[in-house]
Amino acid sequence: TRSTRPQRMLKAVQKNATKGNPESVISAIDYFCKHSEWAMNVGDEKGSILDSVVTEVNPSTVLELGTYCGYSTVRIARLLSPGTKFITLEFNPANVTVARQIIAHAGLQDKVTVVEGSSGDLIPQMKERFGITTFDFIFLDHWKDRYLPDIKLFEECGLLRKGSVLLADNVICPGAPEYLEYVRNSPRYESRYYPAHLEYTTLEDGMEKSVFLG
Numbered sequence: 744t745r746s747t748r749p750q751r752m753l754k755a756v757q758k759n760a761t762k763g764n765p766e767s768v769i770s771a772i773d774y775f776c777k778h779s780e781w782a783m784n785v786g787d788e789k790g791s792i793l794d795s796v797v798t799e800v801n802p803s804t805v806l807e808l809g810t811y812c813g814y815s816t817v818r819i820a821r822l823l824s825p826g827t828k829f830i831t832l833e834f835n836p837a838n839v840t841v842a843r844q845i846i847a848h849a850g851l852q853d854k855v856t857v858v859e860g861s862s863g864d865l866i867p868q869m870k871e872r873f874g875i876t877t878f879d880f881i882f883l884d885h886w887k888d889r890y891l892p893d894i895k896l897f898e899e900c901g902l903l904r905k906g907s908v909l910l911a912d913n914v915i916c917p918g919a920p921e922y923l924e925y926v927r928n929s930p931r932y933e934s935r936y937y938p939a940h941l942e943y944t945t946l947e948d949g950m951e952k953s954v955f956l957g
């Protein structure tokens with residue numbers, strides 16, 4: 744039967760990227776998406792914004808919602824200090840399988856735990872299953888209608904501390920209007936918009952960085 748796009752992306756990484764070299768994995772995926780098949784990785788332009796926020800925060804605990812094929816997982820993991828706790832959640836088991844192989848090709852398998860399941864189910868389990876008290880940095884890049892319920896879940900579960908940074912992809916395209924309205928109008932967050940473009944296109948998109956004020 745016909746392969747899937749994530750499987751074809753994995754093949755491109757295994758063929759074109761150097762094992763143990765995260766930069767070459769990132770470049771191979773960007774090349775695949777620009778010249779072979781578009782895919783919903785955060786991409787190079789928004790990926791640079793992600794890099795700068797991760798570097799600025801220098802987190803000890805990280806959560807990513809929406810692993811997909813592991814592109815942003817590799818971007819984040821390559822920047823983390825040793826001993827950082829990094830968890831990424833993915834709903835689709837086929838994506839989990841591909842992501843683990845792409846992360847392993849980059850040599851970053853010991854830096855991150857890929858967990859299969861839905862954010863709504865797994866967020867309340869973070870403390871008991873992974874010994875997390877609070878997250879320093881959270882990257883939201885899953886289904887846009889989960890952004891608002893999940894940020895409320897973080898608050899209810901006591902997973903945010905004063906200064907926790909949340910970065911959300913796709914707040915324009917596909918868009919997360921209720922999430923934007925919430926973080927921009929809540930006195931508990933300081934929000935800033937980073938204009939960019941939908942990965943590998945000229946369509947408008949952007950990322951929203953929100954700092955929890957406690």
Ligand SMILES: Oc1cc(-c2ccc(F)cc2)cc2nccnc12
Binds near residue numbers: 783785809886912917
């Ligand atoms: O970065 C993204 C882009 C898109 C997407 C798909 C189709 C379009 F036409 C436009 C945008 C969907 C996404 N879903 C989950 C996480 N990230 C996504």
Ligand SMILES: [Mg+2]
Binds near residue numbers: 783912
């Ligand atoms: Mg995205």
